[in-house]
Every structure is written in C-alpha cells, then in structure tokens.
Amino acid sequence: MIKRLGMTIAIVAAVGLAAPQAKAVDIEVQTVFEDAMYGAAIGAAIGLGAMLLTDKPSDNWDYIVKGTGVGILGGAAYGMYVSSRAMAQIEDGKVKVAVPTPKFRRAPSNPDALAMQVDLISSRF
Numbered sequence: 001m002i003k004r005l006g007m008t009i010a011i012v013a014a015v016g017l018a019a020p021q022a023k024a025v026d027i028e029v030q031t032v033f034e035d036a037m038y039g040a041a042i043g044a045a046i047g048l049g050a051m052l053l054t055d056k057p058s059d060n061w062d063y064i065v066k067g068t069g070v071g072i073l074g075g076a077a078y079g080m081y082v083s084s085r086a087m088a089q090i091e092d093g094k095v096k097v098a099v100p101t102p103k104f105r106r107a108p109s110n111p112d113a114l115a116m117q118v119d120l121i122s123s124r125f
Helices: 001-023 027-052 062-082
Strands: 088-091 096-097 103-106 114-117 121-123
Touching: 001 027, 027 062
Parallel strands: 088 121
Antiparallel strands: 088 096, 103 114
16 A cells, blocks of 8 residues: 555656656647646646545545546646637748637626637737
C-alpha cells in the first residue's frame, strides 16, 4: 500500500514538473499542451485524494486514472479557449489560415442573452 502510494505521488510530481519543458512549433500548440499537462497533474492529485477518502483505497486505483483523463480534457479545453485565434491571421506578410475559435460573452444590449463572436481576420501592425 505504501509503495503504491509513493509511486503514485512520484508519477504525479513527474507529470507536474514535465509541463514547463514542453516544446512546440506554435505558441498556441504549446499553450494547449502545457495546460493539458497541468490538468493531468491536477486531475491525478484530485483522483488520488478521492481514492484515499474511500473505505478501501487499494480497490479504487482507477480514480487516479479517471482524474488524470478528466484533467487532460479540461486542461486542453482551457488551453484552446485561452489561445483562440481568427480564421485568417496575417503575420510578417504571411497569411495563416486556422479554424476560428468562437468566444461567448454576454450581449451588451441584453444582459440575459449570450452572444457568440468569431474573429475572421486578425493582423498585427
């Protein structure tokens, strides 16, 4: 029991420390990858905590796996939301085409309504 707990803590720590070393070609991809790794570490820690709160922790190791999976999905979704982009982006005279990310906000005219915004063209001057 103690060995398994020690191994689990070591794995969670290794996953958490590996995220800042992520390398990616695009800064948006790097952001999504890092957020997914942080989500995995947080999810594994929550799964470990939930496992330890059960009557028989040794029978519930799947809590860690489920927590890690949910953390990866949540972290990746957050990373995609944070690094949202337009459909066409102009940088250094080159046009990059990507899938636009919708942004949801409260409508300024009606606070009870939800408005969706999609950027079509983005450029830096």
